[in-house]
Amino acid sequence: MGRERKFTDEELFNATKSMIIHDGYDAFTFSRLAAVLNVSRGSIYKYYENKDELISEFLMYEMNRFLREFNTLDKTGDFQSQFELLIDFIFEHNNIHQVLEIIHQIPSNTTKRVEDNKSKLSEYHVDMYAQFQGFIELGRKENEIKSHIPTSVMLGMIFQTIAIPNHFGIPQDEWIASIKEILSHGMFSRD
Amino acid sequence: MGRERKFTDEELFNATKSMIIHDGYDAFTFSRLAAVLNVSRGSIYKYYENKDELISEFLMYEMNRFLREFNTLDKTGDFQSQFELLIDFIFEHNNIHQVLEIIHQIPSNTTKRVEDNKSKLSEYHVDMYAQFQGFIELGRKENEIKSHIPTSVMLGMIFQTIAIPNHFGIPQDEWIASIKEILSHGMFSRD
């Protein structure tokens, strides 16, 4: 029983996402969010004690969505095909990286719920990292990738590539293919 | 004549730099800056009309410092040696990228002085980009790099690499060497 809600969790999280992607953590305020949802500011406080709590819940939601899709990825192929799949997947979810980085902007002196979410998120992050690490190890086992380069450099490079600004508007296909090429075999011609 | 100043431009810009690097654009306020400089907030307004004007002047200062050092780079060697020099230089100035990105956070509805600085900065940016582009073209001429990969992807990758977080604390030498290796010849072993 009770009154009907004016906005769903999904609407709230979608609005949150676009606000955070476009204007960043600091510009995200309850006032602006309430305006987007056509609702009074006070009503949001019915569900979240403050901005950090809302954002940490939003991050959990995004992380869960991401992991769910990540787990549907085919993990049976050889290294080459898994590498292709992985890069494509990362580019399909090109804003998840930017979104999850927000966690570093949430201050420490907040509520227990926020702290719990923060630690759960870093747990997930570690789990995910472990999976990627396993993937790199597969490449090493199959002698497909260089043995002397640290895993963390490789993963760092792979994830960093999605944030390269495409100022000149290279078509997405060519863009991704070029990045795969550089990651795989470098910019230099064969000697 | 007149009274002695309590802070120099250099002190102000150094304080600005560390505040911006540590806490970002939004957390940078005249109040906090004044506290760092041990000066009243009002006195800063003697020199800068507002935060955006101060920051845009700071960016000019940083950009000039950077370009001055960039122009001392040896540009006579062959592609391989210039490539090494360039990567090393970029890593030596690893925060300039982060600092100059701040320009995108300065709003548009400000004073003429800010707008002038913004356009000068993007001019410099274009100039610098042209030099890097020339460098890539040199590589293409010498047949050292792959002809089918767009220049902007290559430059994007090079610049993005400096922002990869070294979470596992790989020693700087090994870190840079690994990145050079991946950029040059990729992660994959020779078939």
Place this chain on the structure above:
DNA sequence: ATTCAAAGTGACACAAGTGTCACTAATTAT
């Protein structure tokens, strides 16, 4: 020593965000 100009100060009025809470509105079970 006096005057002048630049540097510095702190109070004031304003703007925007925060968190709270008594109150009103809508919906459903009885």
Place this chain on the structure above:
DNA sequence: ATAATTAGTGACACTTGTGTCACTTTGAAT
């Protein structure tokens, strides 16, 4: 229909930052 329950509202007090300005401080030129 009405009581119970949940959603939503807007005013209130508070905080933090902004830009201004009359006033004070300082040091050099006269």
